[in-house]
Amino acid sequence: MAVPLECYLGLSVALFTLGAIGVLIRRNILIILMCIEMMLNAVNLAFIGFADTFKAVDGQMFVFFVMTVAAAEVAVGLALVVAVFRNRATVSVDDLNLMKW
């Protein structure tokens, strides 16, 4: 007895919204990165749900690639955080308004 597609998608949307809220309201750049990871996870969940419902492995392929990209993103993102922290001694996005220029 399989889990219906609606359950997968509902959980996916809920997690995605949660992640989006986190990205928007948190100011610690590390937590924002984690929330982005969570949003990616929500997307992965939707893929897996589809793959399970239609018995197609292609969905799992996308999850695999998303994970790879996530890994790369985290590596670069954390390196950036370290670099920024080293220069400005802060991880709060409110202090990082250099994008104005």
Add this chain to the structure above:
Amino acid sequence: MIDYVWLIPVFPLVGFLINGLLGQKLSKNTVGAIGSGAVGLSFLLTVGIFLEYLKLPPQARPVEKVVYTWIASGAFQAPVAFLVDPLSLIMLLVVSGVSTLIHIYSVGYMHDDPGFYRYFSYLNLFVFAMLTLVGANNFLLMFVGWEGVGLCSYLLIGFWYEKQSASDAGKKAFVVNRIGDFGFLLGMFLIFWTFGSLNFREVFALAGNFPVGDLTITAITLCLFLGATGKSAQLPLYTWLPDAMEGPTPVSALIHAATMVTAGVYMVARCSALYVLAPISLTTVAIVGAGTAIFAATIGLAQFDIKRVLAYSTVSQLGYMFLACGVGAFISGIFHLMTHAFFKALLFLDSGSVIHGMHGEQDMRKMGGLKKKMPITYKTYILATLAIAGIFPFAGFFSKDEILFFSLVDGHLVYWGIATAAAFITAFYMFRSVFMTFHGEARWDPHVHPHESPPLMTVPLIILAVLSVVGGFVGFPIIEGLHVFRDFLAPSITPLKAAEHHSVTFEVAMMIFSMGVAGVGIYTAYKMYMVKPELPDKVVAKFPTVYDYVYNKYYVDELYDATVVEPIKDGSNFLWTGVDDQVVDGAVNGSAGFVAWLSAHLRKLETGFLSNYALAILLGVTVIVGYLLGYVG
């Protein structure tokens, strides 16, 4: 040798380039030698060509030499080409000959000036332009020379540019000349539009097909005449010439007396084929000429600056030439042009010699008694004055008498009356200047020690004096075949009507009368300035209003200022402060200001905070998702 006619203007051009580019490094003697030599070579070449031309059989005349095609655009052809015919030869001879003498004179006159090389390069450039003007075989090349002499005139009037009045005078000459040039240009456009060519001979040949009084031809000739009034300082555009006396005196002699100002006369004579078809234009020319002759002469009565007296007499004599052209006596106009070139150049060079000897003093009230101090200057000045007054056998007598004669027989009694009155006044004020300058007691400032000029300056004076004396004999009247000048020039000129024969008694009577008029003028001057020196003041006291008008040149400058210059200034000021500053700049600055204002507000959207950007993205997502759902649903 006639093939090398193009070299005539090229010599001065080369001189201009050498002096202009390298003059600063060369010694003054070298600069002077190059300048004078270049023009001298032109003169020698002109003489050679002249002699060769005389030997040509009539069917081989005139000669046209195309150097190269300058502009070829469809039907429009403007070659750099020279026309060798009697008229251009006479002009070339006069221009290059007088120029050579004045160049030599200038070496002495300008010797202490720091702008020596600049002066000579301008002078050579002027000769180049003038020779191009008179040698050209089409209107466009003529216009090149026409503009070139205008430019040089501007440069040379404002030669002492650190003097405010000199640079103002230069600007005035340039602007007033531009008004005339505008007329010349319009005339040129009309000619091309009507005839499809700018070549003199083609145009004049085609003009024969038009009836007398044709409106187009009238318009063309009137436009061209407007150009002539500008260049030749006729009413109403004469005001620049007296101010042009701010330039060095040899420049006044060369440009503003002997050559450039005669360009208008030359042009009218050159276009005689067109003018004879336009009686209205001829009448205009005659009226303007006669009017200018008497108008300028009366102003000359009350001037005290020796150069200004000569300037007004130049304007007046040019009026004579136009009067001659206006009554159809083109040849007499050119004849007077030539003799005038001799004696007016001489008068100016004499005045230059006086000014040189008086250390820059130009006011005749501070001269007097210079006869002993400057014998050569005095004698040559007397000869030139006799020539301009029209006393037999000096050059001016023949030409002036011819003009008076033709203005009566071919023109109108009024013309003749005006011209005779002007002749009387001319004789009077010219001798007034002689008496005030050279006779009477010395009135000069104590620190001035007048002296005769060096030979470099006096030799040209003597040569010009000889020419002023004998120059008229080429146009000996009455006896058939002795008027060599007329016979030589006739092929270049389209006569208004066939030559008539007048009784010898009538001609002689006319001569005696005109000489009598001049004699009375001279005697009056003698009475007033030699015998009873207090008389002029009495006359002035008797007619204060008239004197005031004459002394102030009839307030023409003030009138022009009030009616033309000031309104233009006001209009320009309005365009500047009103239209340009407010509207144009306002539109430009306003659009920039609007963008700046908009950006100032829009930039507040760009906070630089990450969260705001993420929020914007989410907003976009919401809108798009909402839109898509509405679309799907």
Add this chain to the structure above:
Amino acid sequence: MQTLFYILAGTALVAGALVVFQTHPLRSALWLIVNFFAVAGIYLLASAEFIAAIQIIVYAGAIMVLFLFVIMLLNLRQPEEPMPMSALGSRILAVTLAVTTGFLVMFGLKQAVIIPARTGPPGLGNTESVARLLFTDYLLPFEVTSVLLLVAIVGAVILSKSRLK
């Protein structure tokens, strides 16, 4: 099975909410690991064993270790300072928007008629079938990911150097 899914889903949501609302990043990270584990469990339920395995190894393992490492490296002891009142409006707007979007998507999905692009035989999803597809149809993207990872490594190294020359 359904029950198990709801348990795992509830765990994931609670853990996710705690990630968002924890003040200290270290705690957020730990709750994120819980979240990842719950999601991995759901993957297992959906018979995606391989994905579940790498979810734990890569995400919960490697990535989170990296996070923790950085948090500790930066030594962020003090909690986030309280939110300024001026920013409150935009925060509320953000939450509202996010929730609205979520509901919109959910609403849209409910209405959507989903037609599968390809359906395979049931029971697939084991490691072997994943590997088969990965090295045949998806070979080129697979190879490209290796380049992507290389680039990320180089980028991270360059960014982490103490002085940029």
